[in-house]
Amino acid sequence: MNARRPFPQKILIYGVYGAGKSTLARELSRRLGLPWQPVDELTWEPGWKEVPMPVQRDRIAAICRKKSWILDGAYKDWLDVPLASADLIIGLDFSRGLTLRRLLRRTARLISTGEVICNGNRETLGSVLSAESIILWHFASFGRKRRRMRRWAADSPGPQVLLFRTPAELDNWREELSPVSAEGRAPS
Known part of the structure; x- marks a missing residue:
């Protein structure tokens, strides 16, 4: 990112x-x-009840109409909404081995600590062993998400795309990143 241009x-x-x-x-x-x-x-209510998709779309659309935002993911049923207004897509295209290890470590920690994830929801051994397990979702979505990120990086749908294939690449980018002032410009 050029320090003289407004940051996304x-x-x-x-x-x-x-x-x-x-x-x-x-x-x-x-x-x-x-x-x-x-x-x-935005997508899960207490008791891990999934928010109906039209409501999810409305919630995401309301955020995407704002002047600035960061979203930490997107579901395929409303991915078009943030893509239509994003200034920057950051793709974390890390290996299956790395992401699975991180996911297993995080899930084990969340189960053992009982930490609240969102809206009062917690990971439990039962949720991890269920048909709706985040571990199963990892396996089911890995290839599709990877192909999508790589397609965006090769031919962006509009916004700038930064694709990081290793944590070291991401770390190098973060080290170069300057804090941004309220006006959206990096400090001189």
Whole structure:
């Protein structure tokens, strides 16, 4: 990113489960002063009840109409909404082995600590062993999400696309990133 150009104000972070989307969104929100909206809070009600898809679309559309935002993911049924207004897509195209290890480690921690994930929901051994397991979702979506990110990077649907294939590539980019002032420009 050129330090003299305004930094993108509408950022979609995309990748498979376990890639680190929420962690990156939290960090970018803090460093850049942009509001981060955790997608899980918009898509899951208490008791892991999925929000109906039309309501999810409306919630995402309301966020995407704002001046600035960071989303830490996108579901295929409303992916078109943030794509239509994003200034930047950050693709975390990490290996299956790395993302699966991270996901397993995070899931084990969440189960053992009972930490709330969103809207009062917690991971349990039962949820991990169910047909709706985040582990199964990882396997089911990995190839599709990877192909999508690589297609965007090769021929962007509109917004700029930064595709990171390793955590080291992402770390190098983050080290070069300057905090952004309220006007959307990197400080001189």
